[in-house]
Amino acid sequence: MNITVMEYLVRRAKGITRNAARWVADVEDVGAAIKARRKEFLDSLGLADYLGGNGRSAPHCVVTGELERSQYRIQKLWYQSIPG
Numbered sequence: 842m843n844i845t846v847m848e849y850l851v852r853r854a855k856g857i858t859r860n861a862a863r864w865v866a867d868v869e870d871v872g873a874a875i876k877a878r879r880k881e882f883l884d885s886l887g888l889a890d891y892l893g894g895n896g897r898s899a900p901h902c903v904v905t906g907e908l909e910r911s912q913y914r915i916q917k918l919w920y921q922s923i924p925g
Contacts, residue, residue, distance in 0.1 A: 853885045 844852075857878055865874045883889040906917035 850886075853882065857881060 861874075861878070865871055880889060883892055901921040903919045904916050905919050908915040908917075
């Protein structure tokens, strides 16, 4: 069966959501449940090593410009392509 990436992601998200109730028995379990569900989702995308908080340093970021407006500010950012 051939499915698109979007269909795959939707199926994975629905599966995680469908099983959400079994993750949380009481209020104290919420934090652990969030971490576990995030890890499961990142694993399914193959991104756990990149976004899983495994000690990788954050990419170097440089503000290259700024636009000031009356109620907000936009910063133009450049990120190092390979952190480290």
